[in-house]
Amino acid sequence: MVPVSYYLVISGILFALGAAGVMIRRNALVVFMSVELMLNAGNLAFVAFARMHNTYSGQLFVFFVMTVAAAEVAVGLALIVTIFRTKNSINVDQMNSLKG
Amino acid sequence: MTMDMFVFLVLALIAIASAVGMLVSRNGIYAALFLVMNFMTVAIFYLLLGAPFIALAQVTVYAGAIMVLFLFVIMLLGAEKLAPTTTLPYQRYAAYVLGGLLLVELGYWVWRGALTGVILPPPSEYNAMAGIQGMSKLLFSKYLLPFEVTSILLLVAMIGAIVLTIKQKGGRG
Numbered sequence: 542m543v544p545v546s547y548y549l550v551i552s553g554i555l556f557a558l559g560a561a562g563v564m565i566r567r568n569a570l571v572v573f574m575s576v577e578l579m580l581n582a583g584n585l586a587f588v589a590f591a592r593m594h595n596t597y598s599g600q601l602f603v604f605f606v607m608t609v610a611a612a613e614v615a616v617g618l619a620l621i622v623t624i625f626r627t628k629n630s631i632n633v634d635q636m637n638s639l640k641g
Numbered sequence: 642m643t644m645d646m647f648v649f650l651v652l653a654l655i656a657i658a659s660a661v662g663m664l665v666s667r668n669g670i671y672a673a674l675f676l677v678m679n680f681m682t683v684a685i686f687y688l689l690l691g692a693p694f695i696a697l698a699q700v701t702v703y704a705g706a707i708m709v710l711f712l713f714v715i716m717l718l719g720a721e722k723l724a725p726t727t728t729l730p731y732q733r734y735a736a737y738v739l740g741g742l743l744l745v746e747l748g749y750w751v752w753r754g755a756l757t758g759v760i761l762p763p764p765s766e767y768n769a770m771a772g773i774q775g776m777s778k779l780l781f782s783k784y785l786l787p788f789e790v791t792s793i794l795l796l797v798a799m800i801g802a803i804v805l806t807i808k809q810k811g812g813r814g
Contacts (some may be wrong), residue, residue: 543649543689546751551653551686553747555679558660561740565664565733568723570715571672577707578660578676581683584695592690597776600692601784607702608791612798614707618714619805625718632723 548589556582569621569631573614580610645689652689656682668722669715673708680704694773 555578562575584603591599625631656679663675680703687696780788 543646546754547649547653548686548690549751549754550748551656553751554657554744555660555683557740557744557747558657558664560743561736562664564736564739568669568672570669570711571663574663574672574676574711577703578663578679581680581703584699585683585686588687588690588692588695591692597772597779598784600695600772600776601780603692603695604698604780605787605791607698608795611702611707612794614710615798615802616805618710619802622714622718623805630723631718634729 545589545593549586552582552586552589555579555585567632567634569624569633569636572633573617573621577610577614580606648685649689652682652685656686670712673711673715676711677704677708680708691772694776 559575559578559582562578563572566572566575584606587599587603587606591597621631624636628635659675659678659682663672663679666672666675680699684696684699684704687693687699
């Protein structure tokens with residue numbers, strides 16, 4: 542008997558924590574993890590609304606978001622590995638030039 | 642207090658604590674493990690919401706595949722700890738303020754949305770098997786085109802990851 546607003550509140554808290562993590566942390570990998578946390582918060586709100594309206598479209602969108610997240614992680618981690626090879630660091634403060 | 646409310650509150654505490662733990666831990670590997678814990682609690686939230694397929698996909702795709710990839714890269718680069726930098730020292734406080742503002746704003750809209758009256762029934766009153774069937778019917782009829790586009794997206798991501806990390810002969814990687 543959980544009200545749907547409780548799920549939205551927890552989703553909002555997780556999203557705000559993820560957004561704060563993107564701004565606070567300097568480790569590119571942890572920034573990436575915070576983005577994943579925000580995606581997860583959005584997914585939770587999707588599923589809660591899908592339950593509220595008794596439809597499956599929300600769950601399907603979560604499914605698609607998961608695929609996009611997997612693709613994003615594959616490309617993003619490849620980018621981080623490449624940046625580490627040229628700069629020997631994954632501190633986002635040092636990623637300030639486009640030329641390698 | 643009913644049973645699922647109790648489960649929800651305990652899980653909410655664990656989810657928030659693990660998210661905060663991810664933010665404050667100095668070591669990248671600890672951050673990744675905290676995030677795995679957070680993903681598991683969110684998976685149980687999905688079970689409470691009567692979405693067993695999404696819950697299992699969450700465990701296998703997020704907590705399994707994606708986080709293993711993260712841990713793999715962290716250990717490969719040996720970059721679990723970074724030296725503290727002095728660039729933009731005020732930024733941390735600005736980030737706390739902005740994050741708090743975002744939280745207040747989200748809370749305000751949830752409160753304004755007048756959704757407090759909508760009570761979700763417990764998961765025991767929910768036919769999970771019908772949910773999976775209805776979902777797959779939608780996936781292969783109404784959402785067939787996005788589903789197919791997803792496969793192209795994954796292919797492009799795979800090729801992109803290989804192209805980005807491959808080392809050319811004689812050239813820089």
